[in-house]
Amino acid sequence: MLAGGFAYALAAILRLVPGLVLALFAASLSTAQTPDDVDVKPVPLLTGSTGFISDFTGGQPDLHPIITPLVLVPIGQRWLFETRATFETDMVQVPGRSGFHGGPVQKEVEYAQLDFIANPYMTVTVGRFLTPFGIFNERLYPVWIRNLQSDPLILPIGVGPSNASTGAMVRGGFRANSQINLNYAAYFSALSTVSPVDSARFAGGRAGIFVTKARFEIGGSFQHLLQQERSNLYGFHMIWQPPALPFDVRAEYAHSKSGSGYWVEPAYKLSQLPFLQNELRRTQIVARYQQFFTGELPSDILLPVATREFEFGLNYYFVDGLKASGNYGRQFSVDGNTNIWTMALTYRFVFPLGHAGIQ
Amino acid sequence: MKRRHVQLMCSLGLMAFFVGSAIAQDHNTAEKASGTSAASTAMAASPRPVHDGASPASDAKAKTDERIARLEGEKRFRTNCGRCHQAPHKFPPRVMATAIRHMRVRAMITDEDMRLILQYMTQ
Numbered sequence: 001m002l003a004g005g006f007a008y009a010l011a012a013i014l015r016l017v018p019g020l021v022l023a024l025f026a027a028s029l030s031t032a033q034t035p036d037d038v039d040v041k042p043v044p045l046l047t048g049s050t051g052f053i054s055d056f057t058g059g060q061p062d063l064h065p066i067i068t069p070l071v072l073v074p075i076g077q078r079w080l081f082e083t084r085a086t087f088e089t090d091m092v093q094v095p096g097r098s099g100f101h102g103g104p105v106q107k108e109v110e111y112a113q114l115d116f117i118a119n120p121y122m123t124v125t126v127g128r129f130l131t132p133f134g135i136f137n138e139r140l141y142p143v144w145i146r147n148l149q150s151d152p153l154i155l156p157i158g159v160g161p162s163n164a165s166t167g168a169m170v171r172g173g174f175r176a177n178s179q180i181n182l183n184y185a186a187y188f189s190a191l192s193t194v195s196p197v198d199s200a201r202f203a204g205g206r207a208g209i210f211v212t213k214a215r216f217e218i219g220g221s222f223q224h225l226l227q228q229e230r231s232n233l234y235g236f237h238m239i240w241q242p243p244a245l246p247f248d249v250r251a252e253y254a255h256s257k258s259g260s261g262y263w264v265e266p267a268y269k270l271s272q273l274p275f276l277q278n279e280l281r282r283t284q285i286v287a288r289y290q291q292f293f294t295g296e297l298p299s300d301i302l303l304p305v306a307t308r309e310f311e312f313g314l315n316y317y318f319v320d321g322l323k324a325s326g327n328y329g330r331q332f333s334v335d336g337n338t339n340i341w342t343m344a345l346t347y348r349f350v351f352p353l354g355h356a357g358i359q
Numbered sequence: 360m361k362r363r364h365v366q367l368m369c370s371l372g373l374m375a376f377f378v379g380s381a382i383a384q385d386h387n388t389a390e391k392a393s394g395t396s397a398a399s400t401a402m403a404a405s406p407r408p409v410h411d412g413a414s415p416a417s418d419a420k421a422k423t424d425e426r427i428a429r430l431e432g433e434k435r436f437r438t439n440c441g442r443c444h445q446a447p448h449k450f451p452p453r454v455m456a457t458a459i460r461h462m463r464v465r466a467m468i469t470d471e472d473m474r475l476i477l478q479y480m481t482q
Contacts, residue, residue, distance in 0.1 A: 040452045040453060040455070040456040040477065040481060041453060041456065042453055042456035042457035042460055043453035043454060043456070043457055044457070045454060045457045045458070047458075072457050072458075072460075072461050074456070074457050074460055080457075080460050080461065080464060082461060082464075115464045117460070117463070117464075120469070120470035121470075123463070123464050125464070135443075138465065139443045139465065139466060140443060144444070145443060145444040171464070171467055172467060173463075173466075173467035173468055173469045174469050174470070175469050175471060181469055181472075183467035184467075185467070208467075210442075212438055215438055215441075215442070217442065239442050239443075241441055241442060243438075248441075248442075317445060320445075320447055320448040321447065323445075348447075350450060350454060350458075352451070352453065352454050354453070355453065356450075356451035356452075356453050356454050357451045357452040357453040357454070
């Protein structure tokens, strides 16, 4: 059955090949070229993040070490191969036994994609890629980036199984005028039932408008499921980072037949306070409020009941890429209210796999 | 159970290694920054060198253009990179060239922004 699913996914990707070749050919003929002709030769990189996250949900402690290496291999001036994997385990206390006990280390290739920078306006991606639905999955997911370590309740909406798609995508960003940048992504994903690289069959897109002077981005996502109930999913996202303040706010809304909801997350760095400036400029306070509503269809990956959650946290940035976090949250639902405490230490590493050049 | 303890100790050891390397990296960066700062202060204080074949006016214009490009690059860097994550330190040029290509795809930054940010981050 798995082999059948894989063959089906492979066949679906192969069906895309003629169109993809045509798109690449057309793109390469574009007059607006020279996407990357700067005189610095890129070097392959091993980068990524690692974290030690401990949370206490309803009084149950859970230790969660995670390492997420990302390999970037630039090829020539227009190509980039990138792949990210995750190695993680959950360690919990077992009644009657001392210490923490966990299952096997879970290993997953989150994405493995080949990017072709066709021209300044378009990049073509093939392989397994993070589904560009909303902003959290694609841009905010790594532990060193996210302000709060817990996932938003609506994260599974629109991203497919394993948060990724298998297929092809075109995407890009360009300047519309001196104040506005536009960005877009359009993709098709084939069905794959091979775990852990499973994906659903769907097509969709995302578009965003970024007002550079105000540092305000707003956008929307759409997806049409090409299997099962063949339903439509949609969502909206927003990021605002006022230039005059060390403050940012992010928000997302997502809707599907299995459920819908939103989250709003403001964060403020205390660098403007006139005392303890060395410490406070590294300190950030974060809050997130989110709500989830159940839909008309049951779901294995979304919560079974309507839920509200409020979280408040503190991040401390020791040095570039190293962050300590602590946050408290409370979840309200008809299944009972729960306290959630989280402590985390995360780090983003960068190792060049070759001569890095002079700094 | 012993295996679990080994896993836990390995994780903690790994984190300790990363913390140590991060602190060392930060010290290096701080030292380089203070060195660069001292050098630029010394350059500003010293008499301007005379370049062969370049008039003072064109030299001054080139310097001004460079400064404007640098300021614009820093602005684009803050505007684009800060949308999702804390602005990183500068990396070596070839590392930065790869990172900016990755972010061009991931964050869909524009071609012009990519060039200015790369120029700023590799100066």
